[in-house]
Amino acid sequence: MKYRKFGKLGIECSAFGIGCMRFPMEKNEKGENVVNQKIANEILHTAIDNGVNYIDTAYVYSDRQNEKAVGIALQGGYREKVRIATKLPIWDVNSKEDMYRLYEIQRTNLQTDRIDFYLIHALNRDQWRRMRSLGVREFLDDLKAQNKISYACFSFHDNYEAFEEILNDYDWDMCQIQFNYMDIHNQATIKGVELAGKKNIPIVIMEGLQGGRLANVPASVKAVFDSYPVKHTPAEWAFRWLCNFPQVGTVLSGVTNLEQTYQNLETFDKTGVNIMTPEELAIVDKAREEYMHRIKVGCTGCRYCMPCPVGVDIPGIFGTWNESYKFRDDIAQNGHYRRIVNDGHGQDKCVSCGKCMEKCPQSIQIPEMLKIADSELR
Numbered sequence: 001m002k003y004r005k006f007g008k009l010g011i012e013c014s015a016f017g018i019g020c021m022r023f024p025m026e027k028n029e030k031g032e033n034v035v036n037q038k039i040a041n042e043i044l045h046t047a048i049d050n051g052v053n054y055i056d057t058a059y060v061y062s063d064r065q066n067e068k069a070v071g072i073a074l075q076g077g078y079r080e081k082v083r084i085a086t087k088l089p090i091w092d093v094n095s096k097e098d099m100y101r102l103y104e105i106q107r108t109n110l111q112t113d114r115i116d117f118y119l120i121h122a123l124n125r126d127q128w129r130r131m132r133s134l135g136v137r138e139f140l141d142d143l144k145a146q147n148k149i150s151y152a153c154f155s156f157h158d159n160y161e162a163f164e165e166i167l168n169d170y171d172w173d174m175c176q177i178q179f180n181y182m183d184i185h186n187q188a189t190i191k192g193v194e195l196a197g198k199k200n201i202p203i204v205i206m207e208g209l210q211g212g213r214l215a216n217v218p219a220s221v222k223a224v225f226d227s228y229p230v231k232h233t234p235a236e237w238a239f240r241w242l243c244n245f246p247q248v249g250t251v252l253s254g255v256t257n258l259e260q261t262y263q264n265l266e267t268f269d270k271t272g273v274n275i276m277t278p279e280e281l282a283i284v285d286k287a288r289e290e291y292m293h294r295i296k297v298g299c300t301g302c303r304y305c306m307p308c309p310v311g312v313d314i315p316g317i318f319g320t321w322n323e324s325y326k327f328r329d330d331i332a333q334n335g336h337y338r339r340i341v342n343d344g345h346g347q348d349k350c351v352s353c354g355k356c357m358e359k360c361p362q363s364i365q366i367p368e369m370l371k372i373a374d375s376e377l378r
């Protein structure tokens with residue numbers, strides 16, 4: 001495993017970090033949705049046995065079951081081998097007391113005395129100002145002073161201006177951003193990467209494959225990659241491109257099975273800072289240009305918008321829309337979409353309440369985009 005510098009912290013973490021958000025779910029005896037603990041154990045144990053030492057979870061992942069599953073998987077000596085990152089669920093915070101209460105629940109879920117990287121989850125400008133007024137900076141200072149957390153951090157979903165404001169507003173130990181070869185002008189942007197680098201604040205990457213979209217690319221994008229004499233899979237291109245940045249610490253990958261875990265272990269072993277040639281970088285630029293023509297909506301399937309109060313399957317509809325468009329230019333009449341509608345989860349149920357938009361990290365105008373998707377897919 002390759003290890004990478006974490007800016008001003010003076011530590012190194014594995015290039016590959018396990019993002020636990022996409023662990024598969026199953027029903028337990030009571031019919032409740034729970035994480036498939038067997039698969040979670042397999043992924044985490046395999047990754048750690050092969051040198052991964054950075055594990056990312058959050059209170060809200062997997063219907064609030066993810067931290068518990070990670071806590072269980074890390075028993076038997078694994079906890080001591082890794083740094084755990086988890087996130088304060090800002091949506092449940094209305095006071096400083098809420099912050100302390102939630103931290104204690106999270107620590108218990110994870111079966112640990114100290115959380116290594118403690119992030120304020122999914123900050124945008126408005127949420128940052130709200131959390132700041134509730135005293136989140138003092139709360140983080142206090143947790144650090146009490147050795148309850150090692151590092152005070154945030155994860156981010158907004159634009160560059162908001163990123164700059166948040167980054168400059170507290171002495172952060174790390175920031176986690178959505179970054180990949182498609183998002184150079186979206187979210188924190190490449191300018192944000194440079195700014196964090198200048199301040200020597202380490203960066204952890206999420207959505208490096210845009211939730212999987214950059215692994216399963218349209219044929220025309222694959223053809224661009226395959227035109228290069230040295231062959232890499234699309235996922236390898238995406239990870240190599242990220243690791244080329246010296247400012248980047250760990251790159252999270254939300255693996256869903258052992259096969260992907262093994263593939264990514266191998267891929268990250270071949271990454272490094274500034275190792276890509278100008279010719280390779282030009283191929284990525286060309287792939288980006290080609291892909292731009294093929295995307296209908298920037299949904300990454302993170303499911304933050306769910307559950308929809310009236311049952312619309314928002315990520316399912318957007319996923320179907322993007323998938324259909326990937327391979328053809330006219331996409332009328334989509335069988336998968338008809339099944340979603342027949343099951344009662346189509347756009348026709350949407351009442352435009354806007355609850356989903358409050359939670360969407362990509363700032364998608366969801367009701368409006370659903371209407372367009374419906375008109376094209378029906």
Ligand SMILES: NC(=O)c1ccc[n+]([C@@H]2O[C@H](COP(=O)([O-])OP(=O)(O)OC[C@H]3O[C@@H](n4cnc5c(N)ncnc54)[C@H](OP(=O)(O)O)[C@@H]3O)[C@@H](O)[C@H]2O)c1
Pocket residue numbers: 018019020021022056057087121122155156157176205206207208209210211212213215216235252253254255256260261263264300302361
């Ligand atoms: N803080 C935040 O606001 C926030 C938001 C989003 C994510 N995160 C964190 O960041 C982590 C990473 O983000 P992400 O899950 O969106 O990561 P990602 O790497 O962009 O996407 C993960 C998906 O990529 C596919 N994949 C992974 N390895 C592959 C391989 N070798 N070959 C083919 N496909 C592969 C899988 O898709 P399939 O299952 O379709 O095969 C997997 O579900 C999350 O797990 C979570 O811990 C945080």
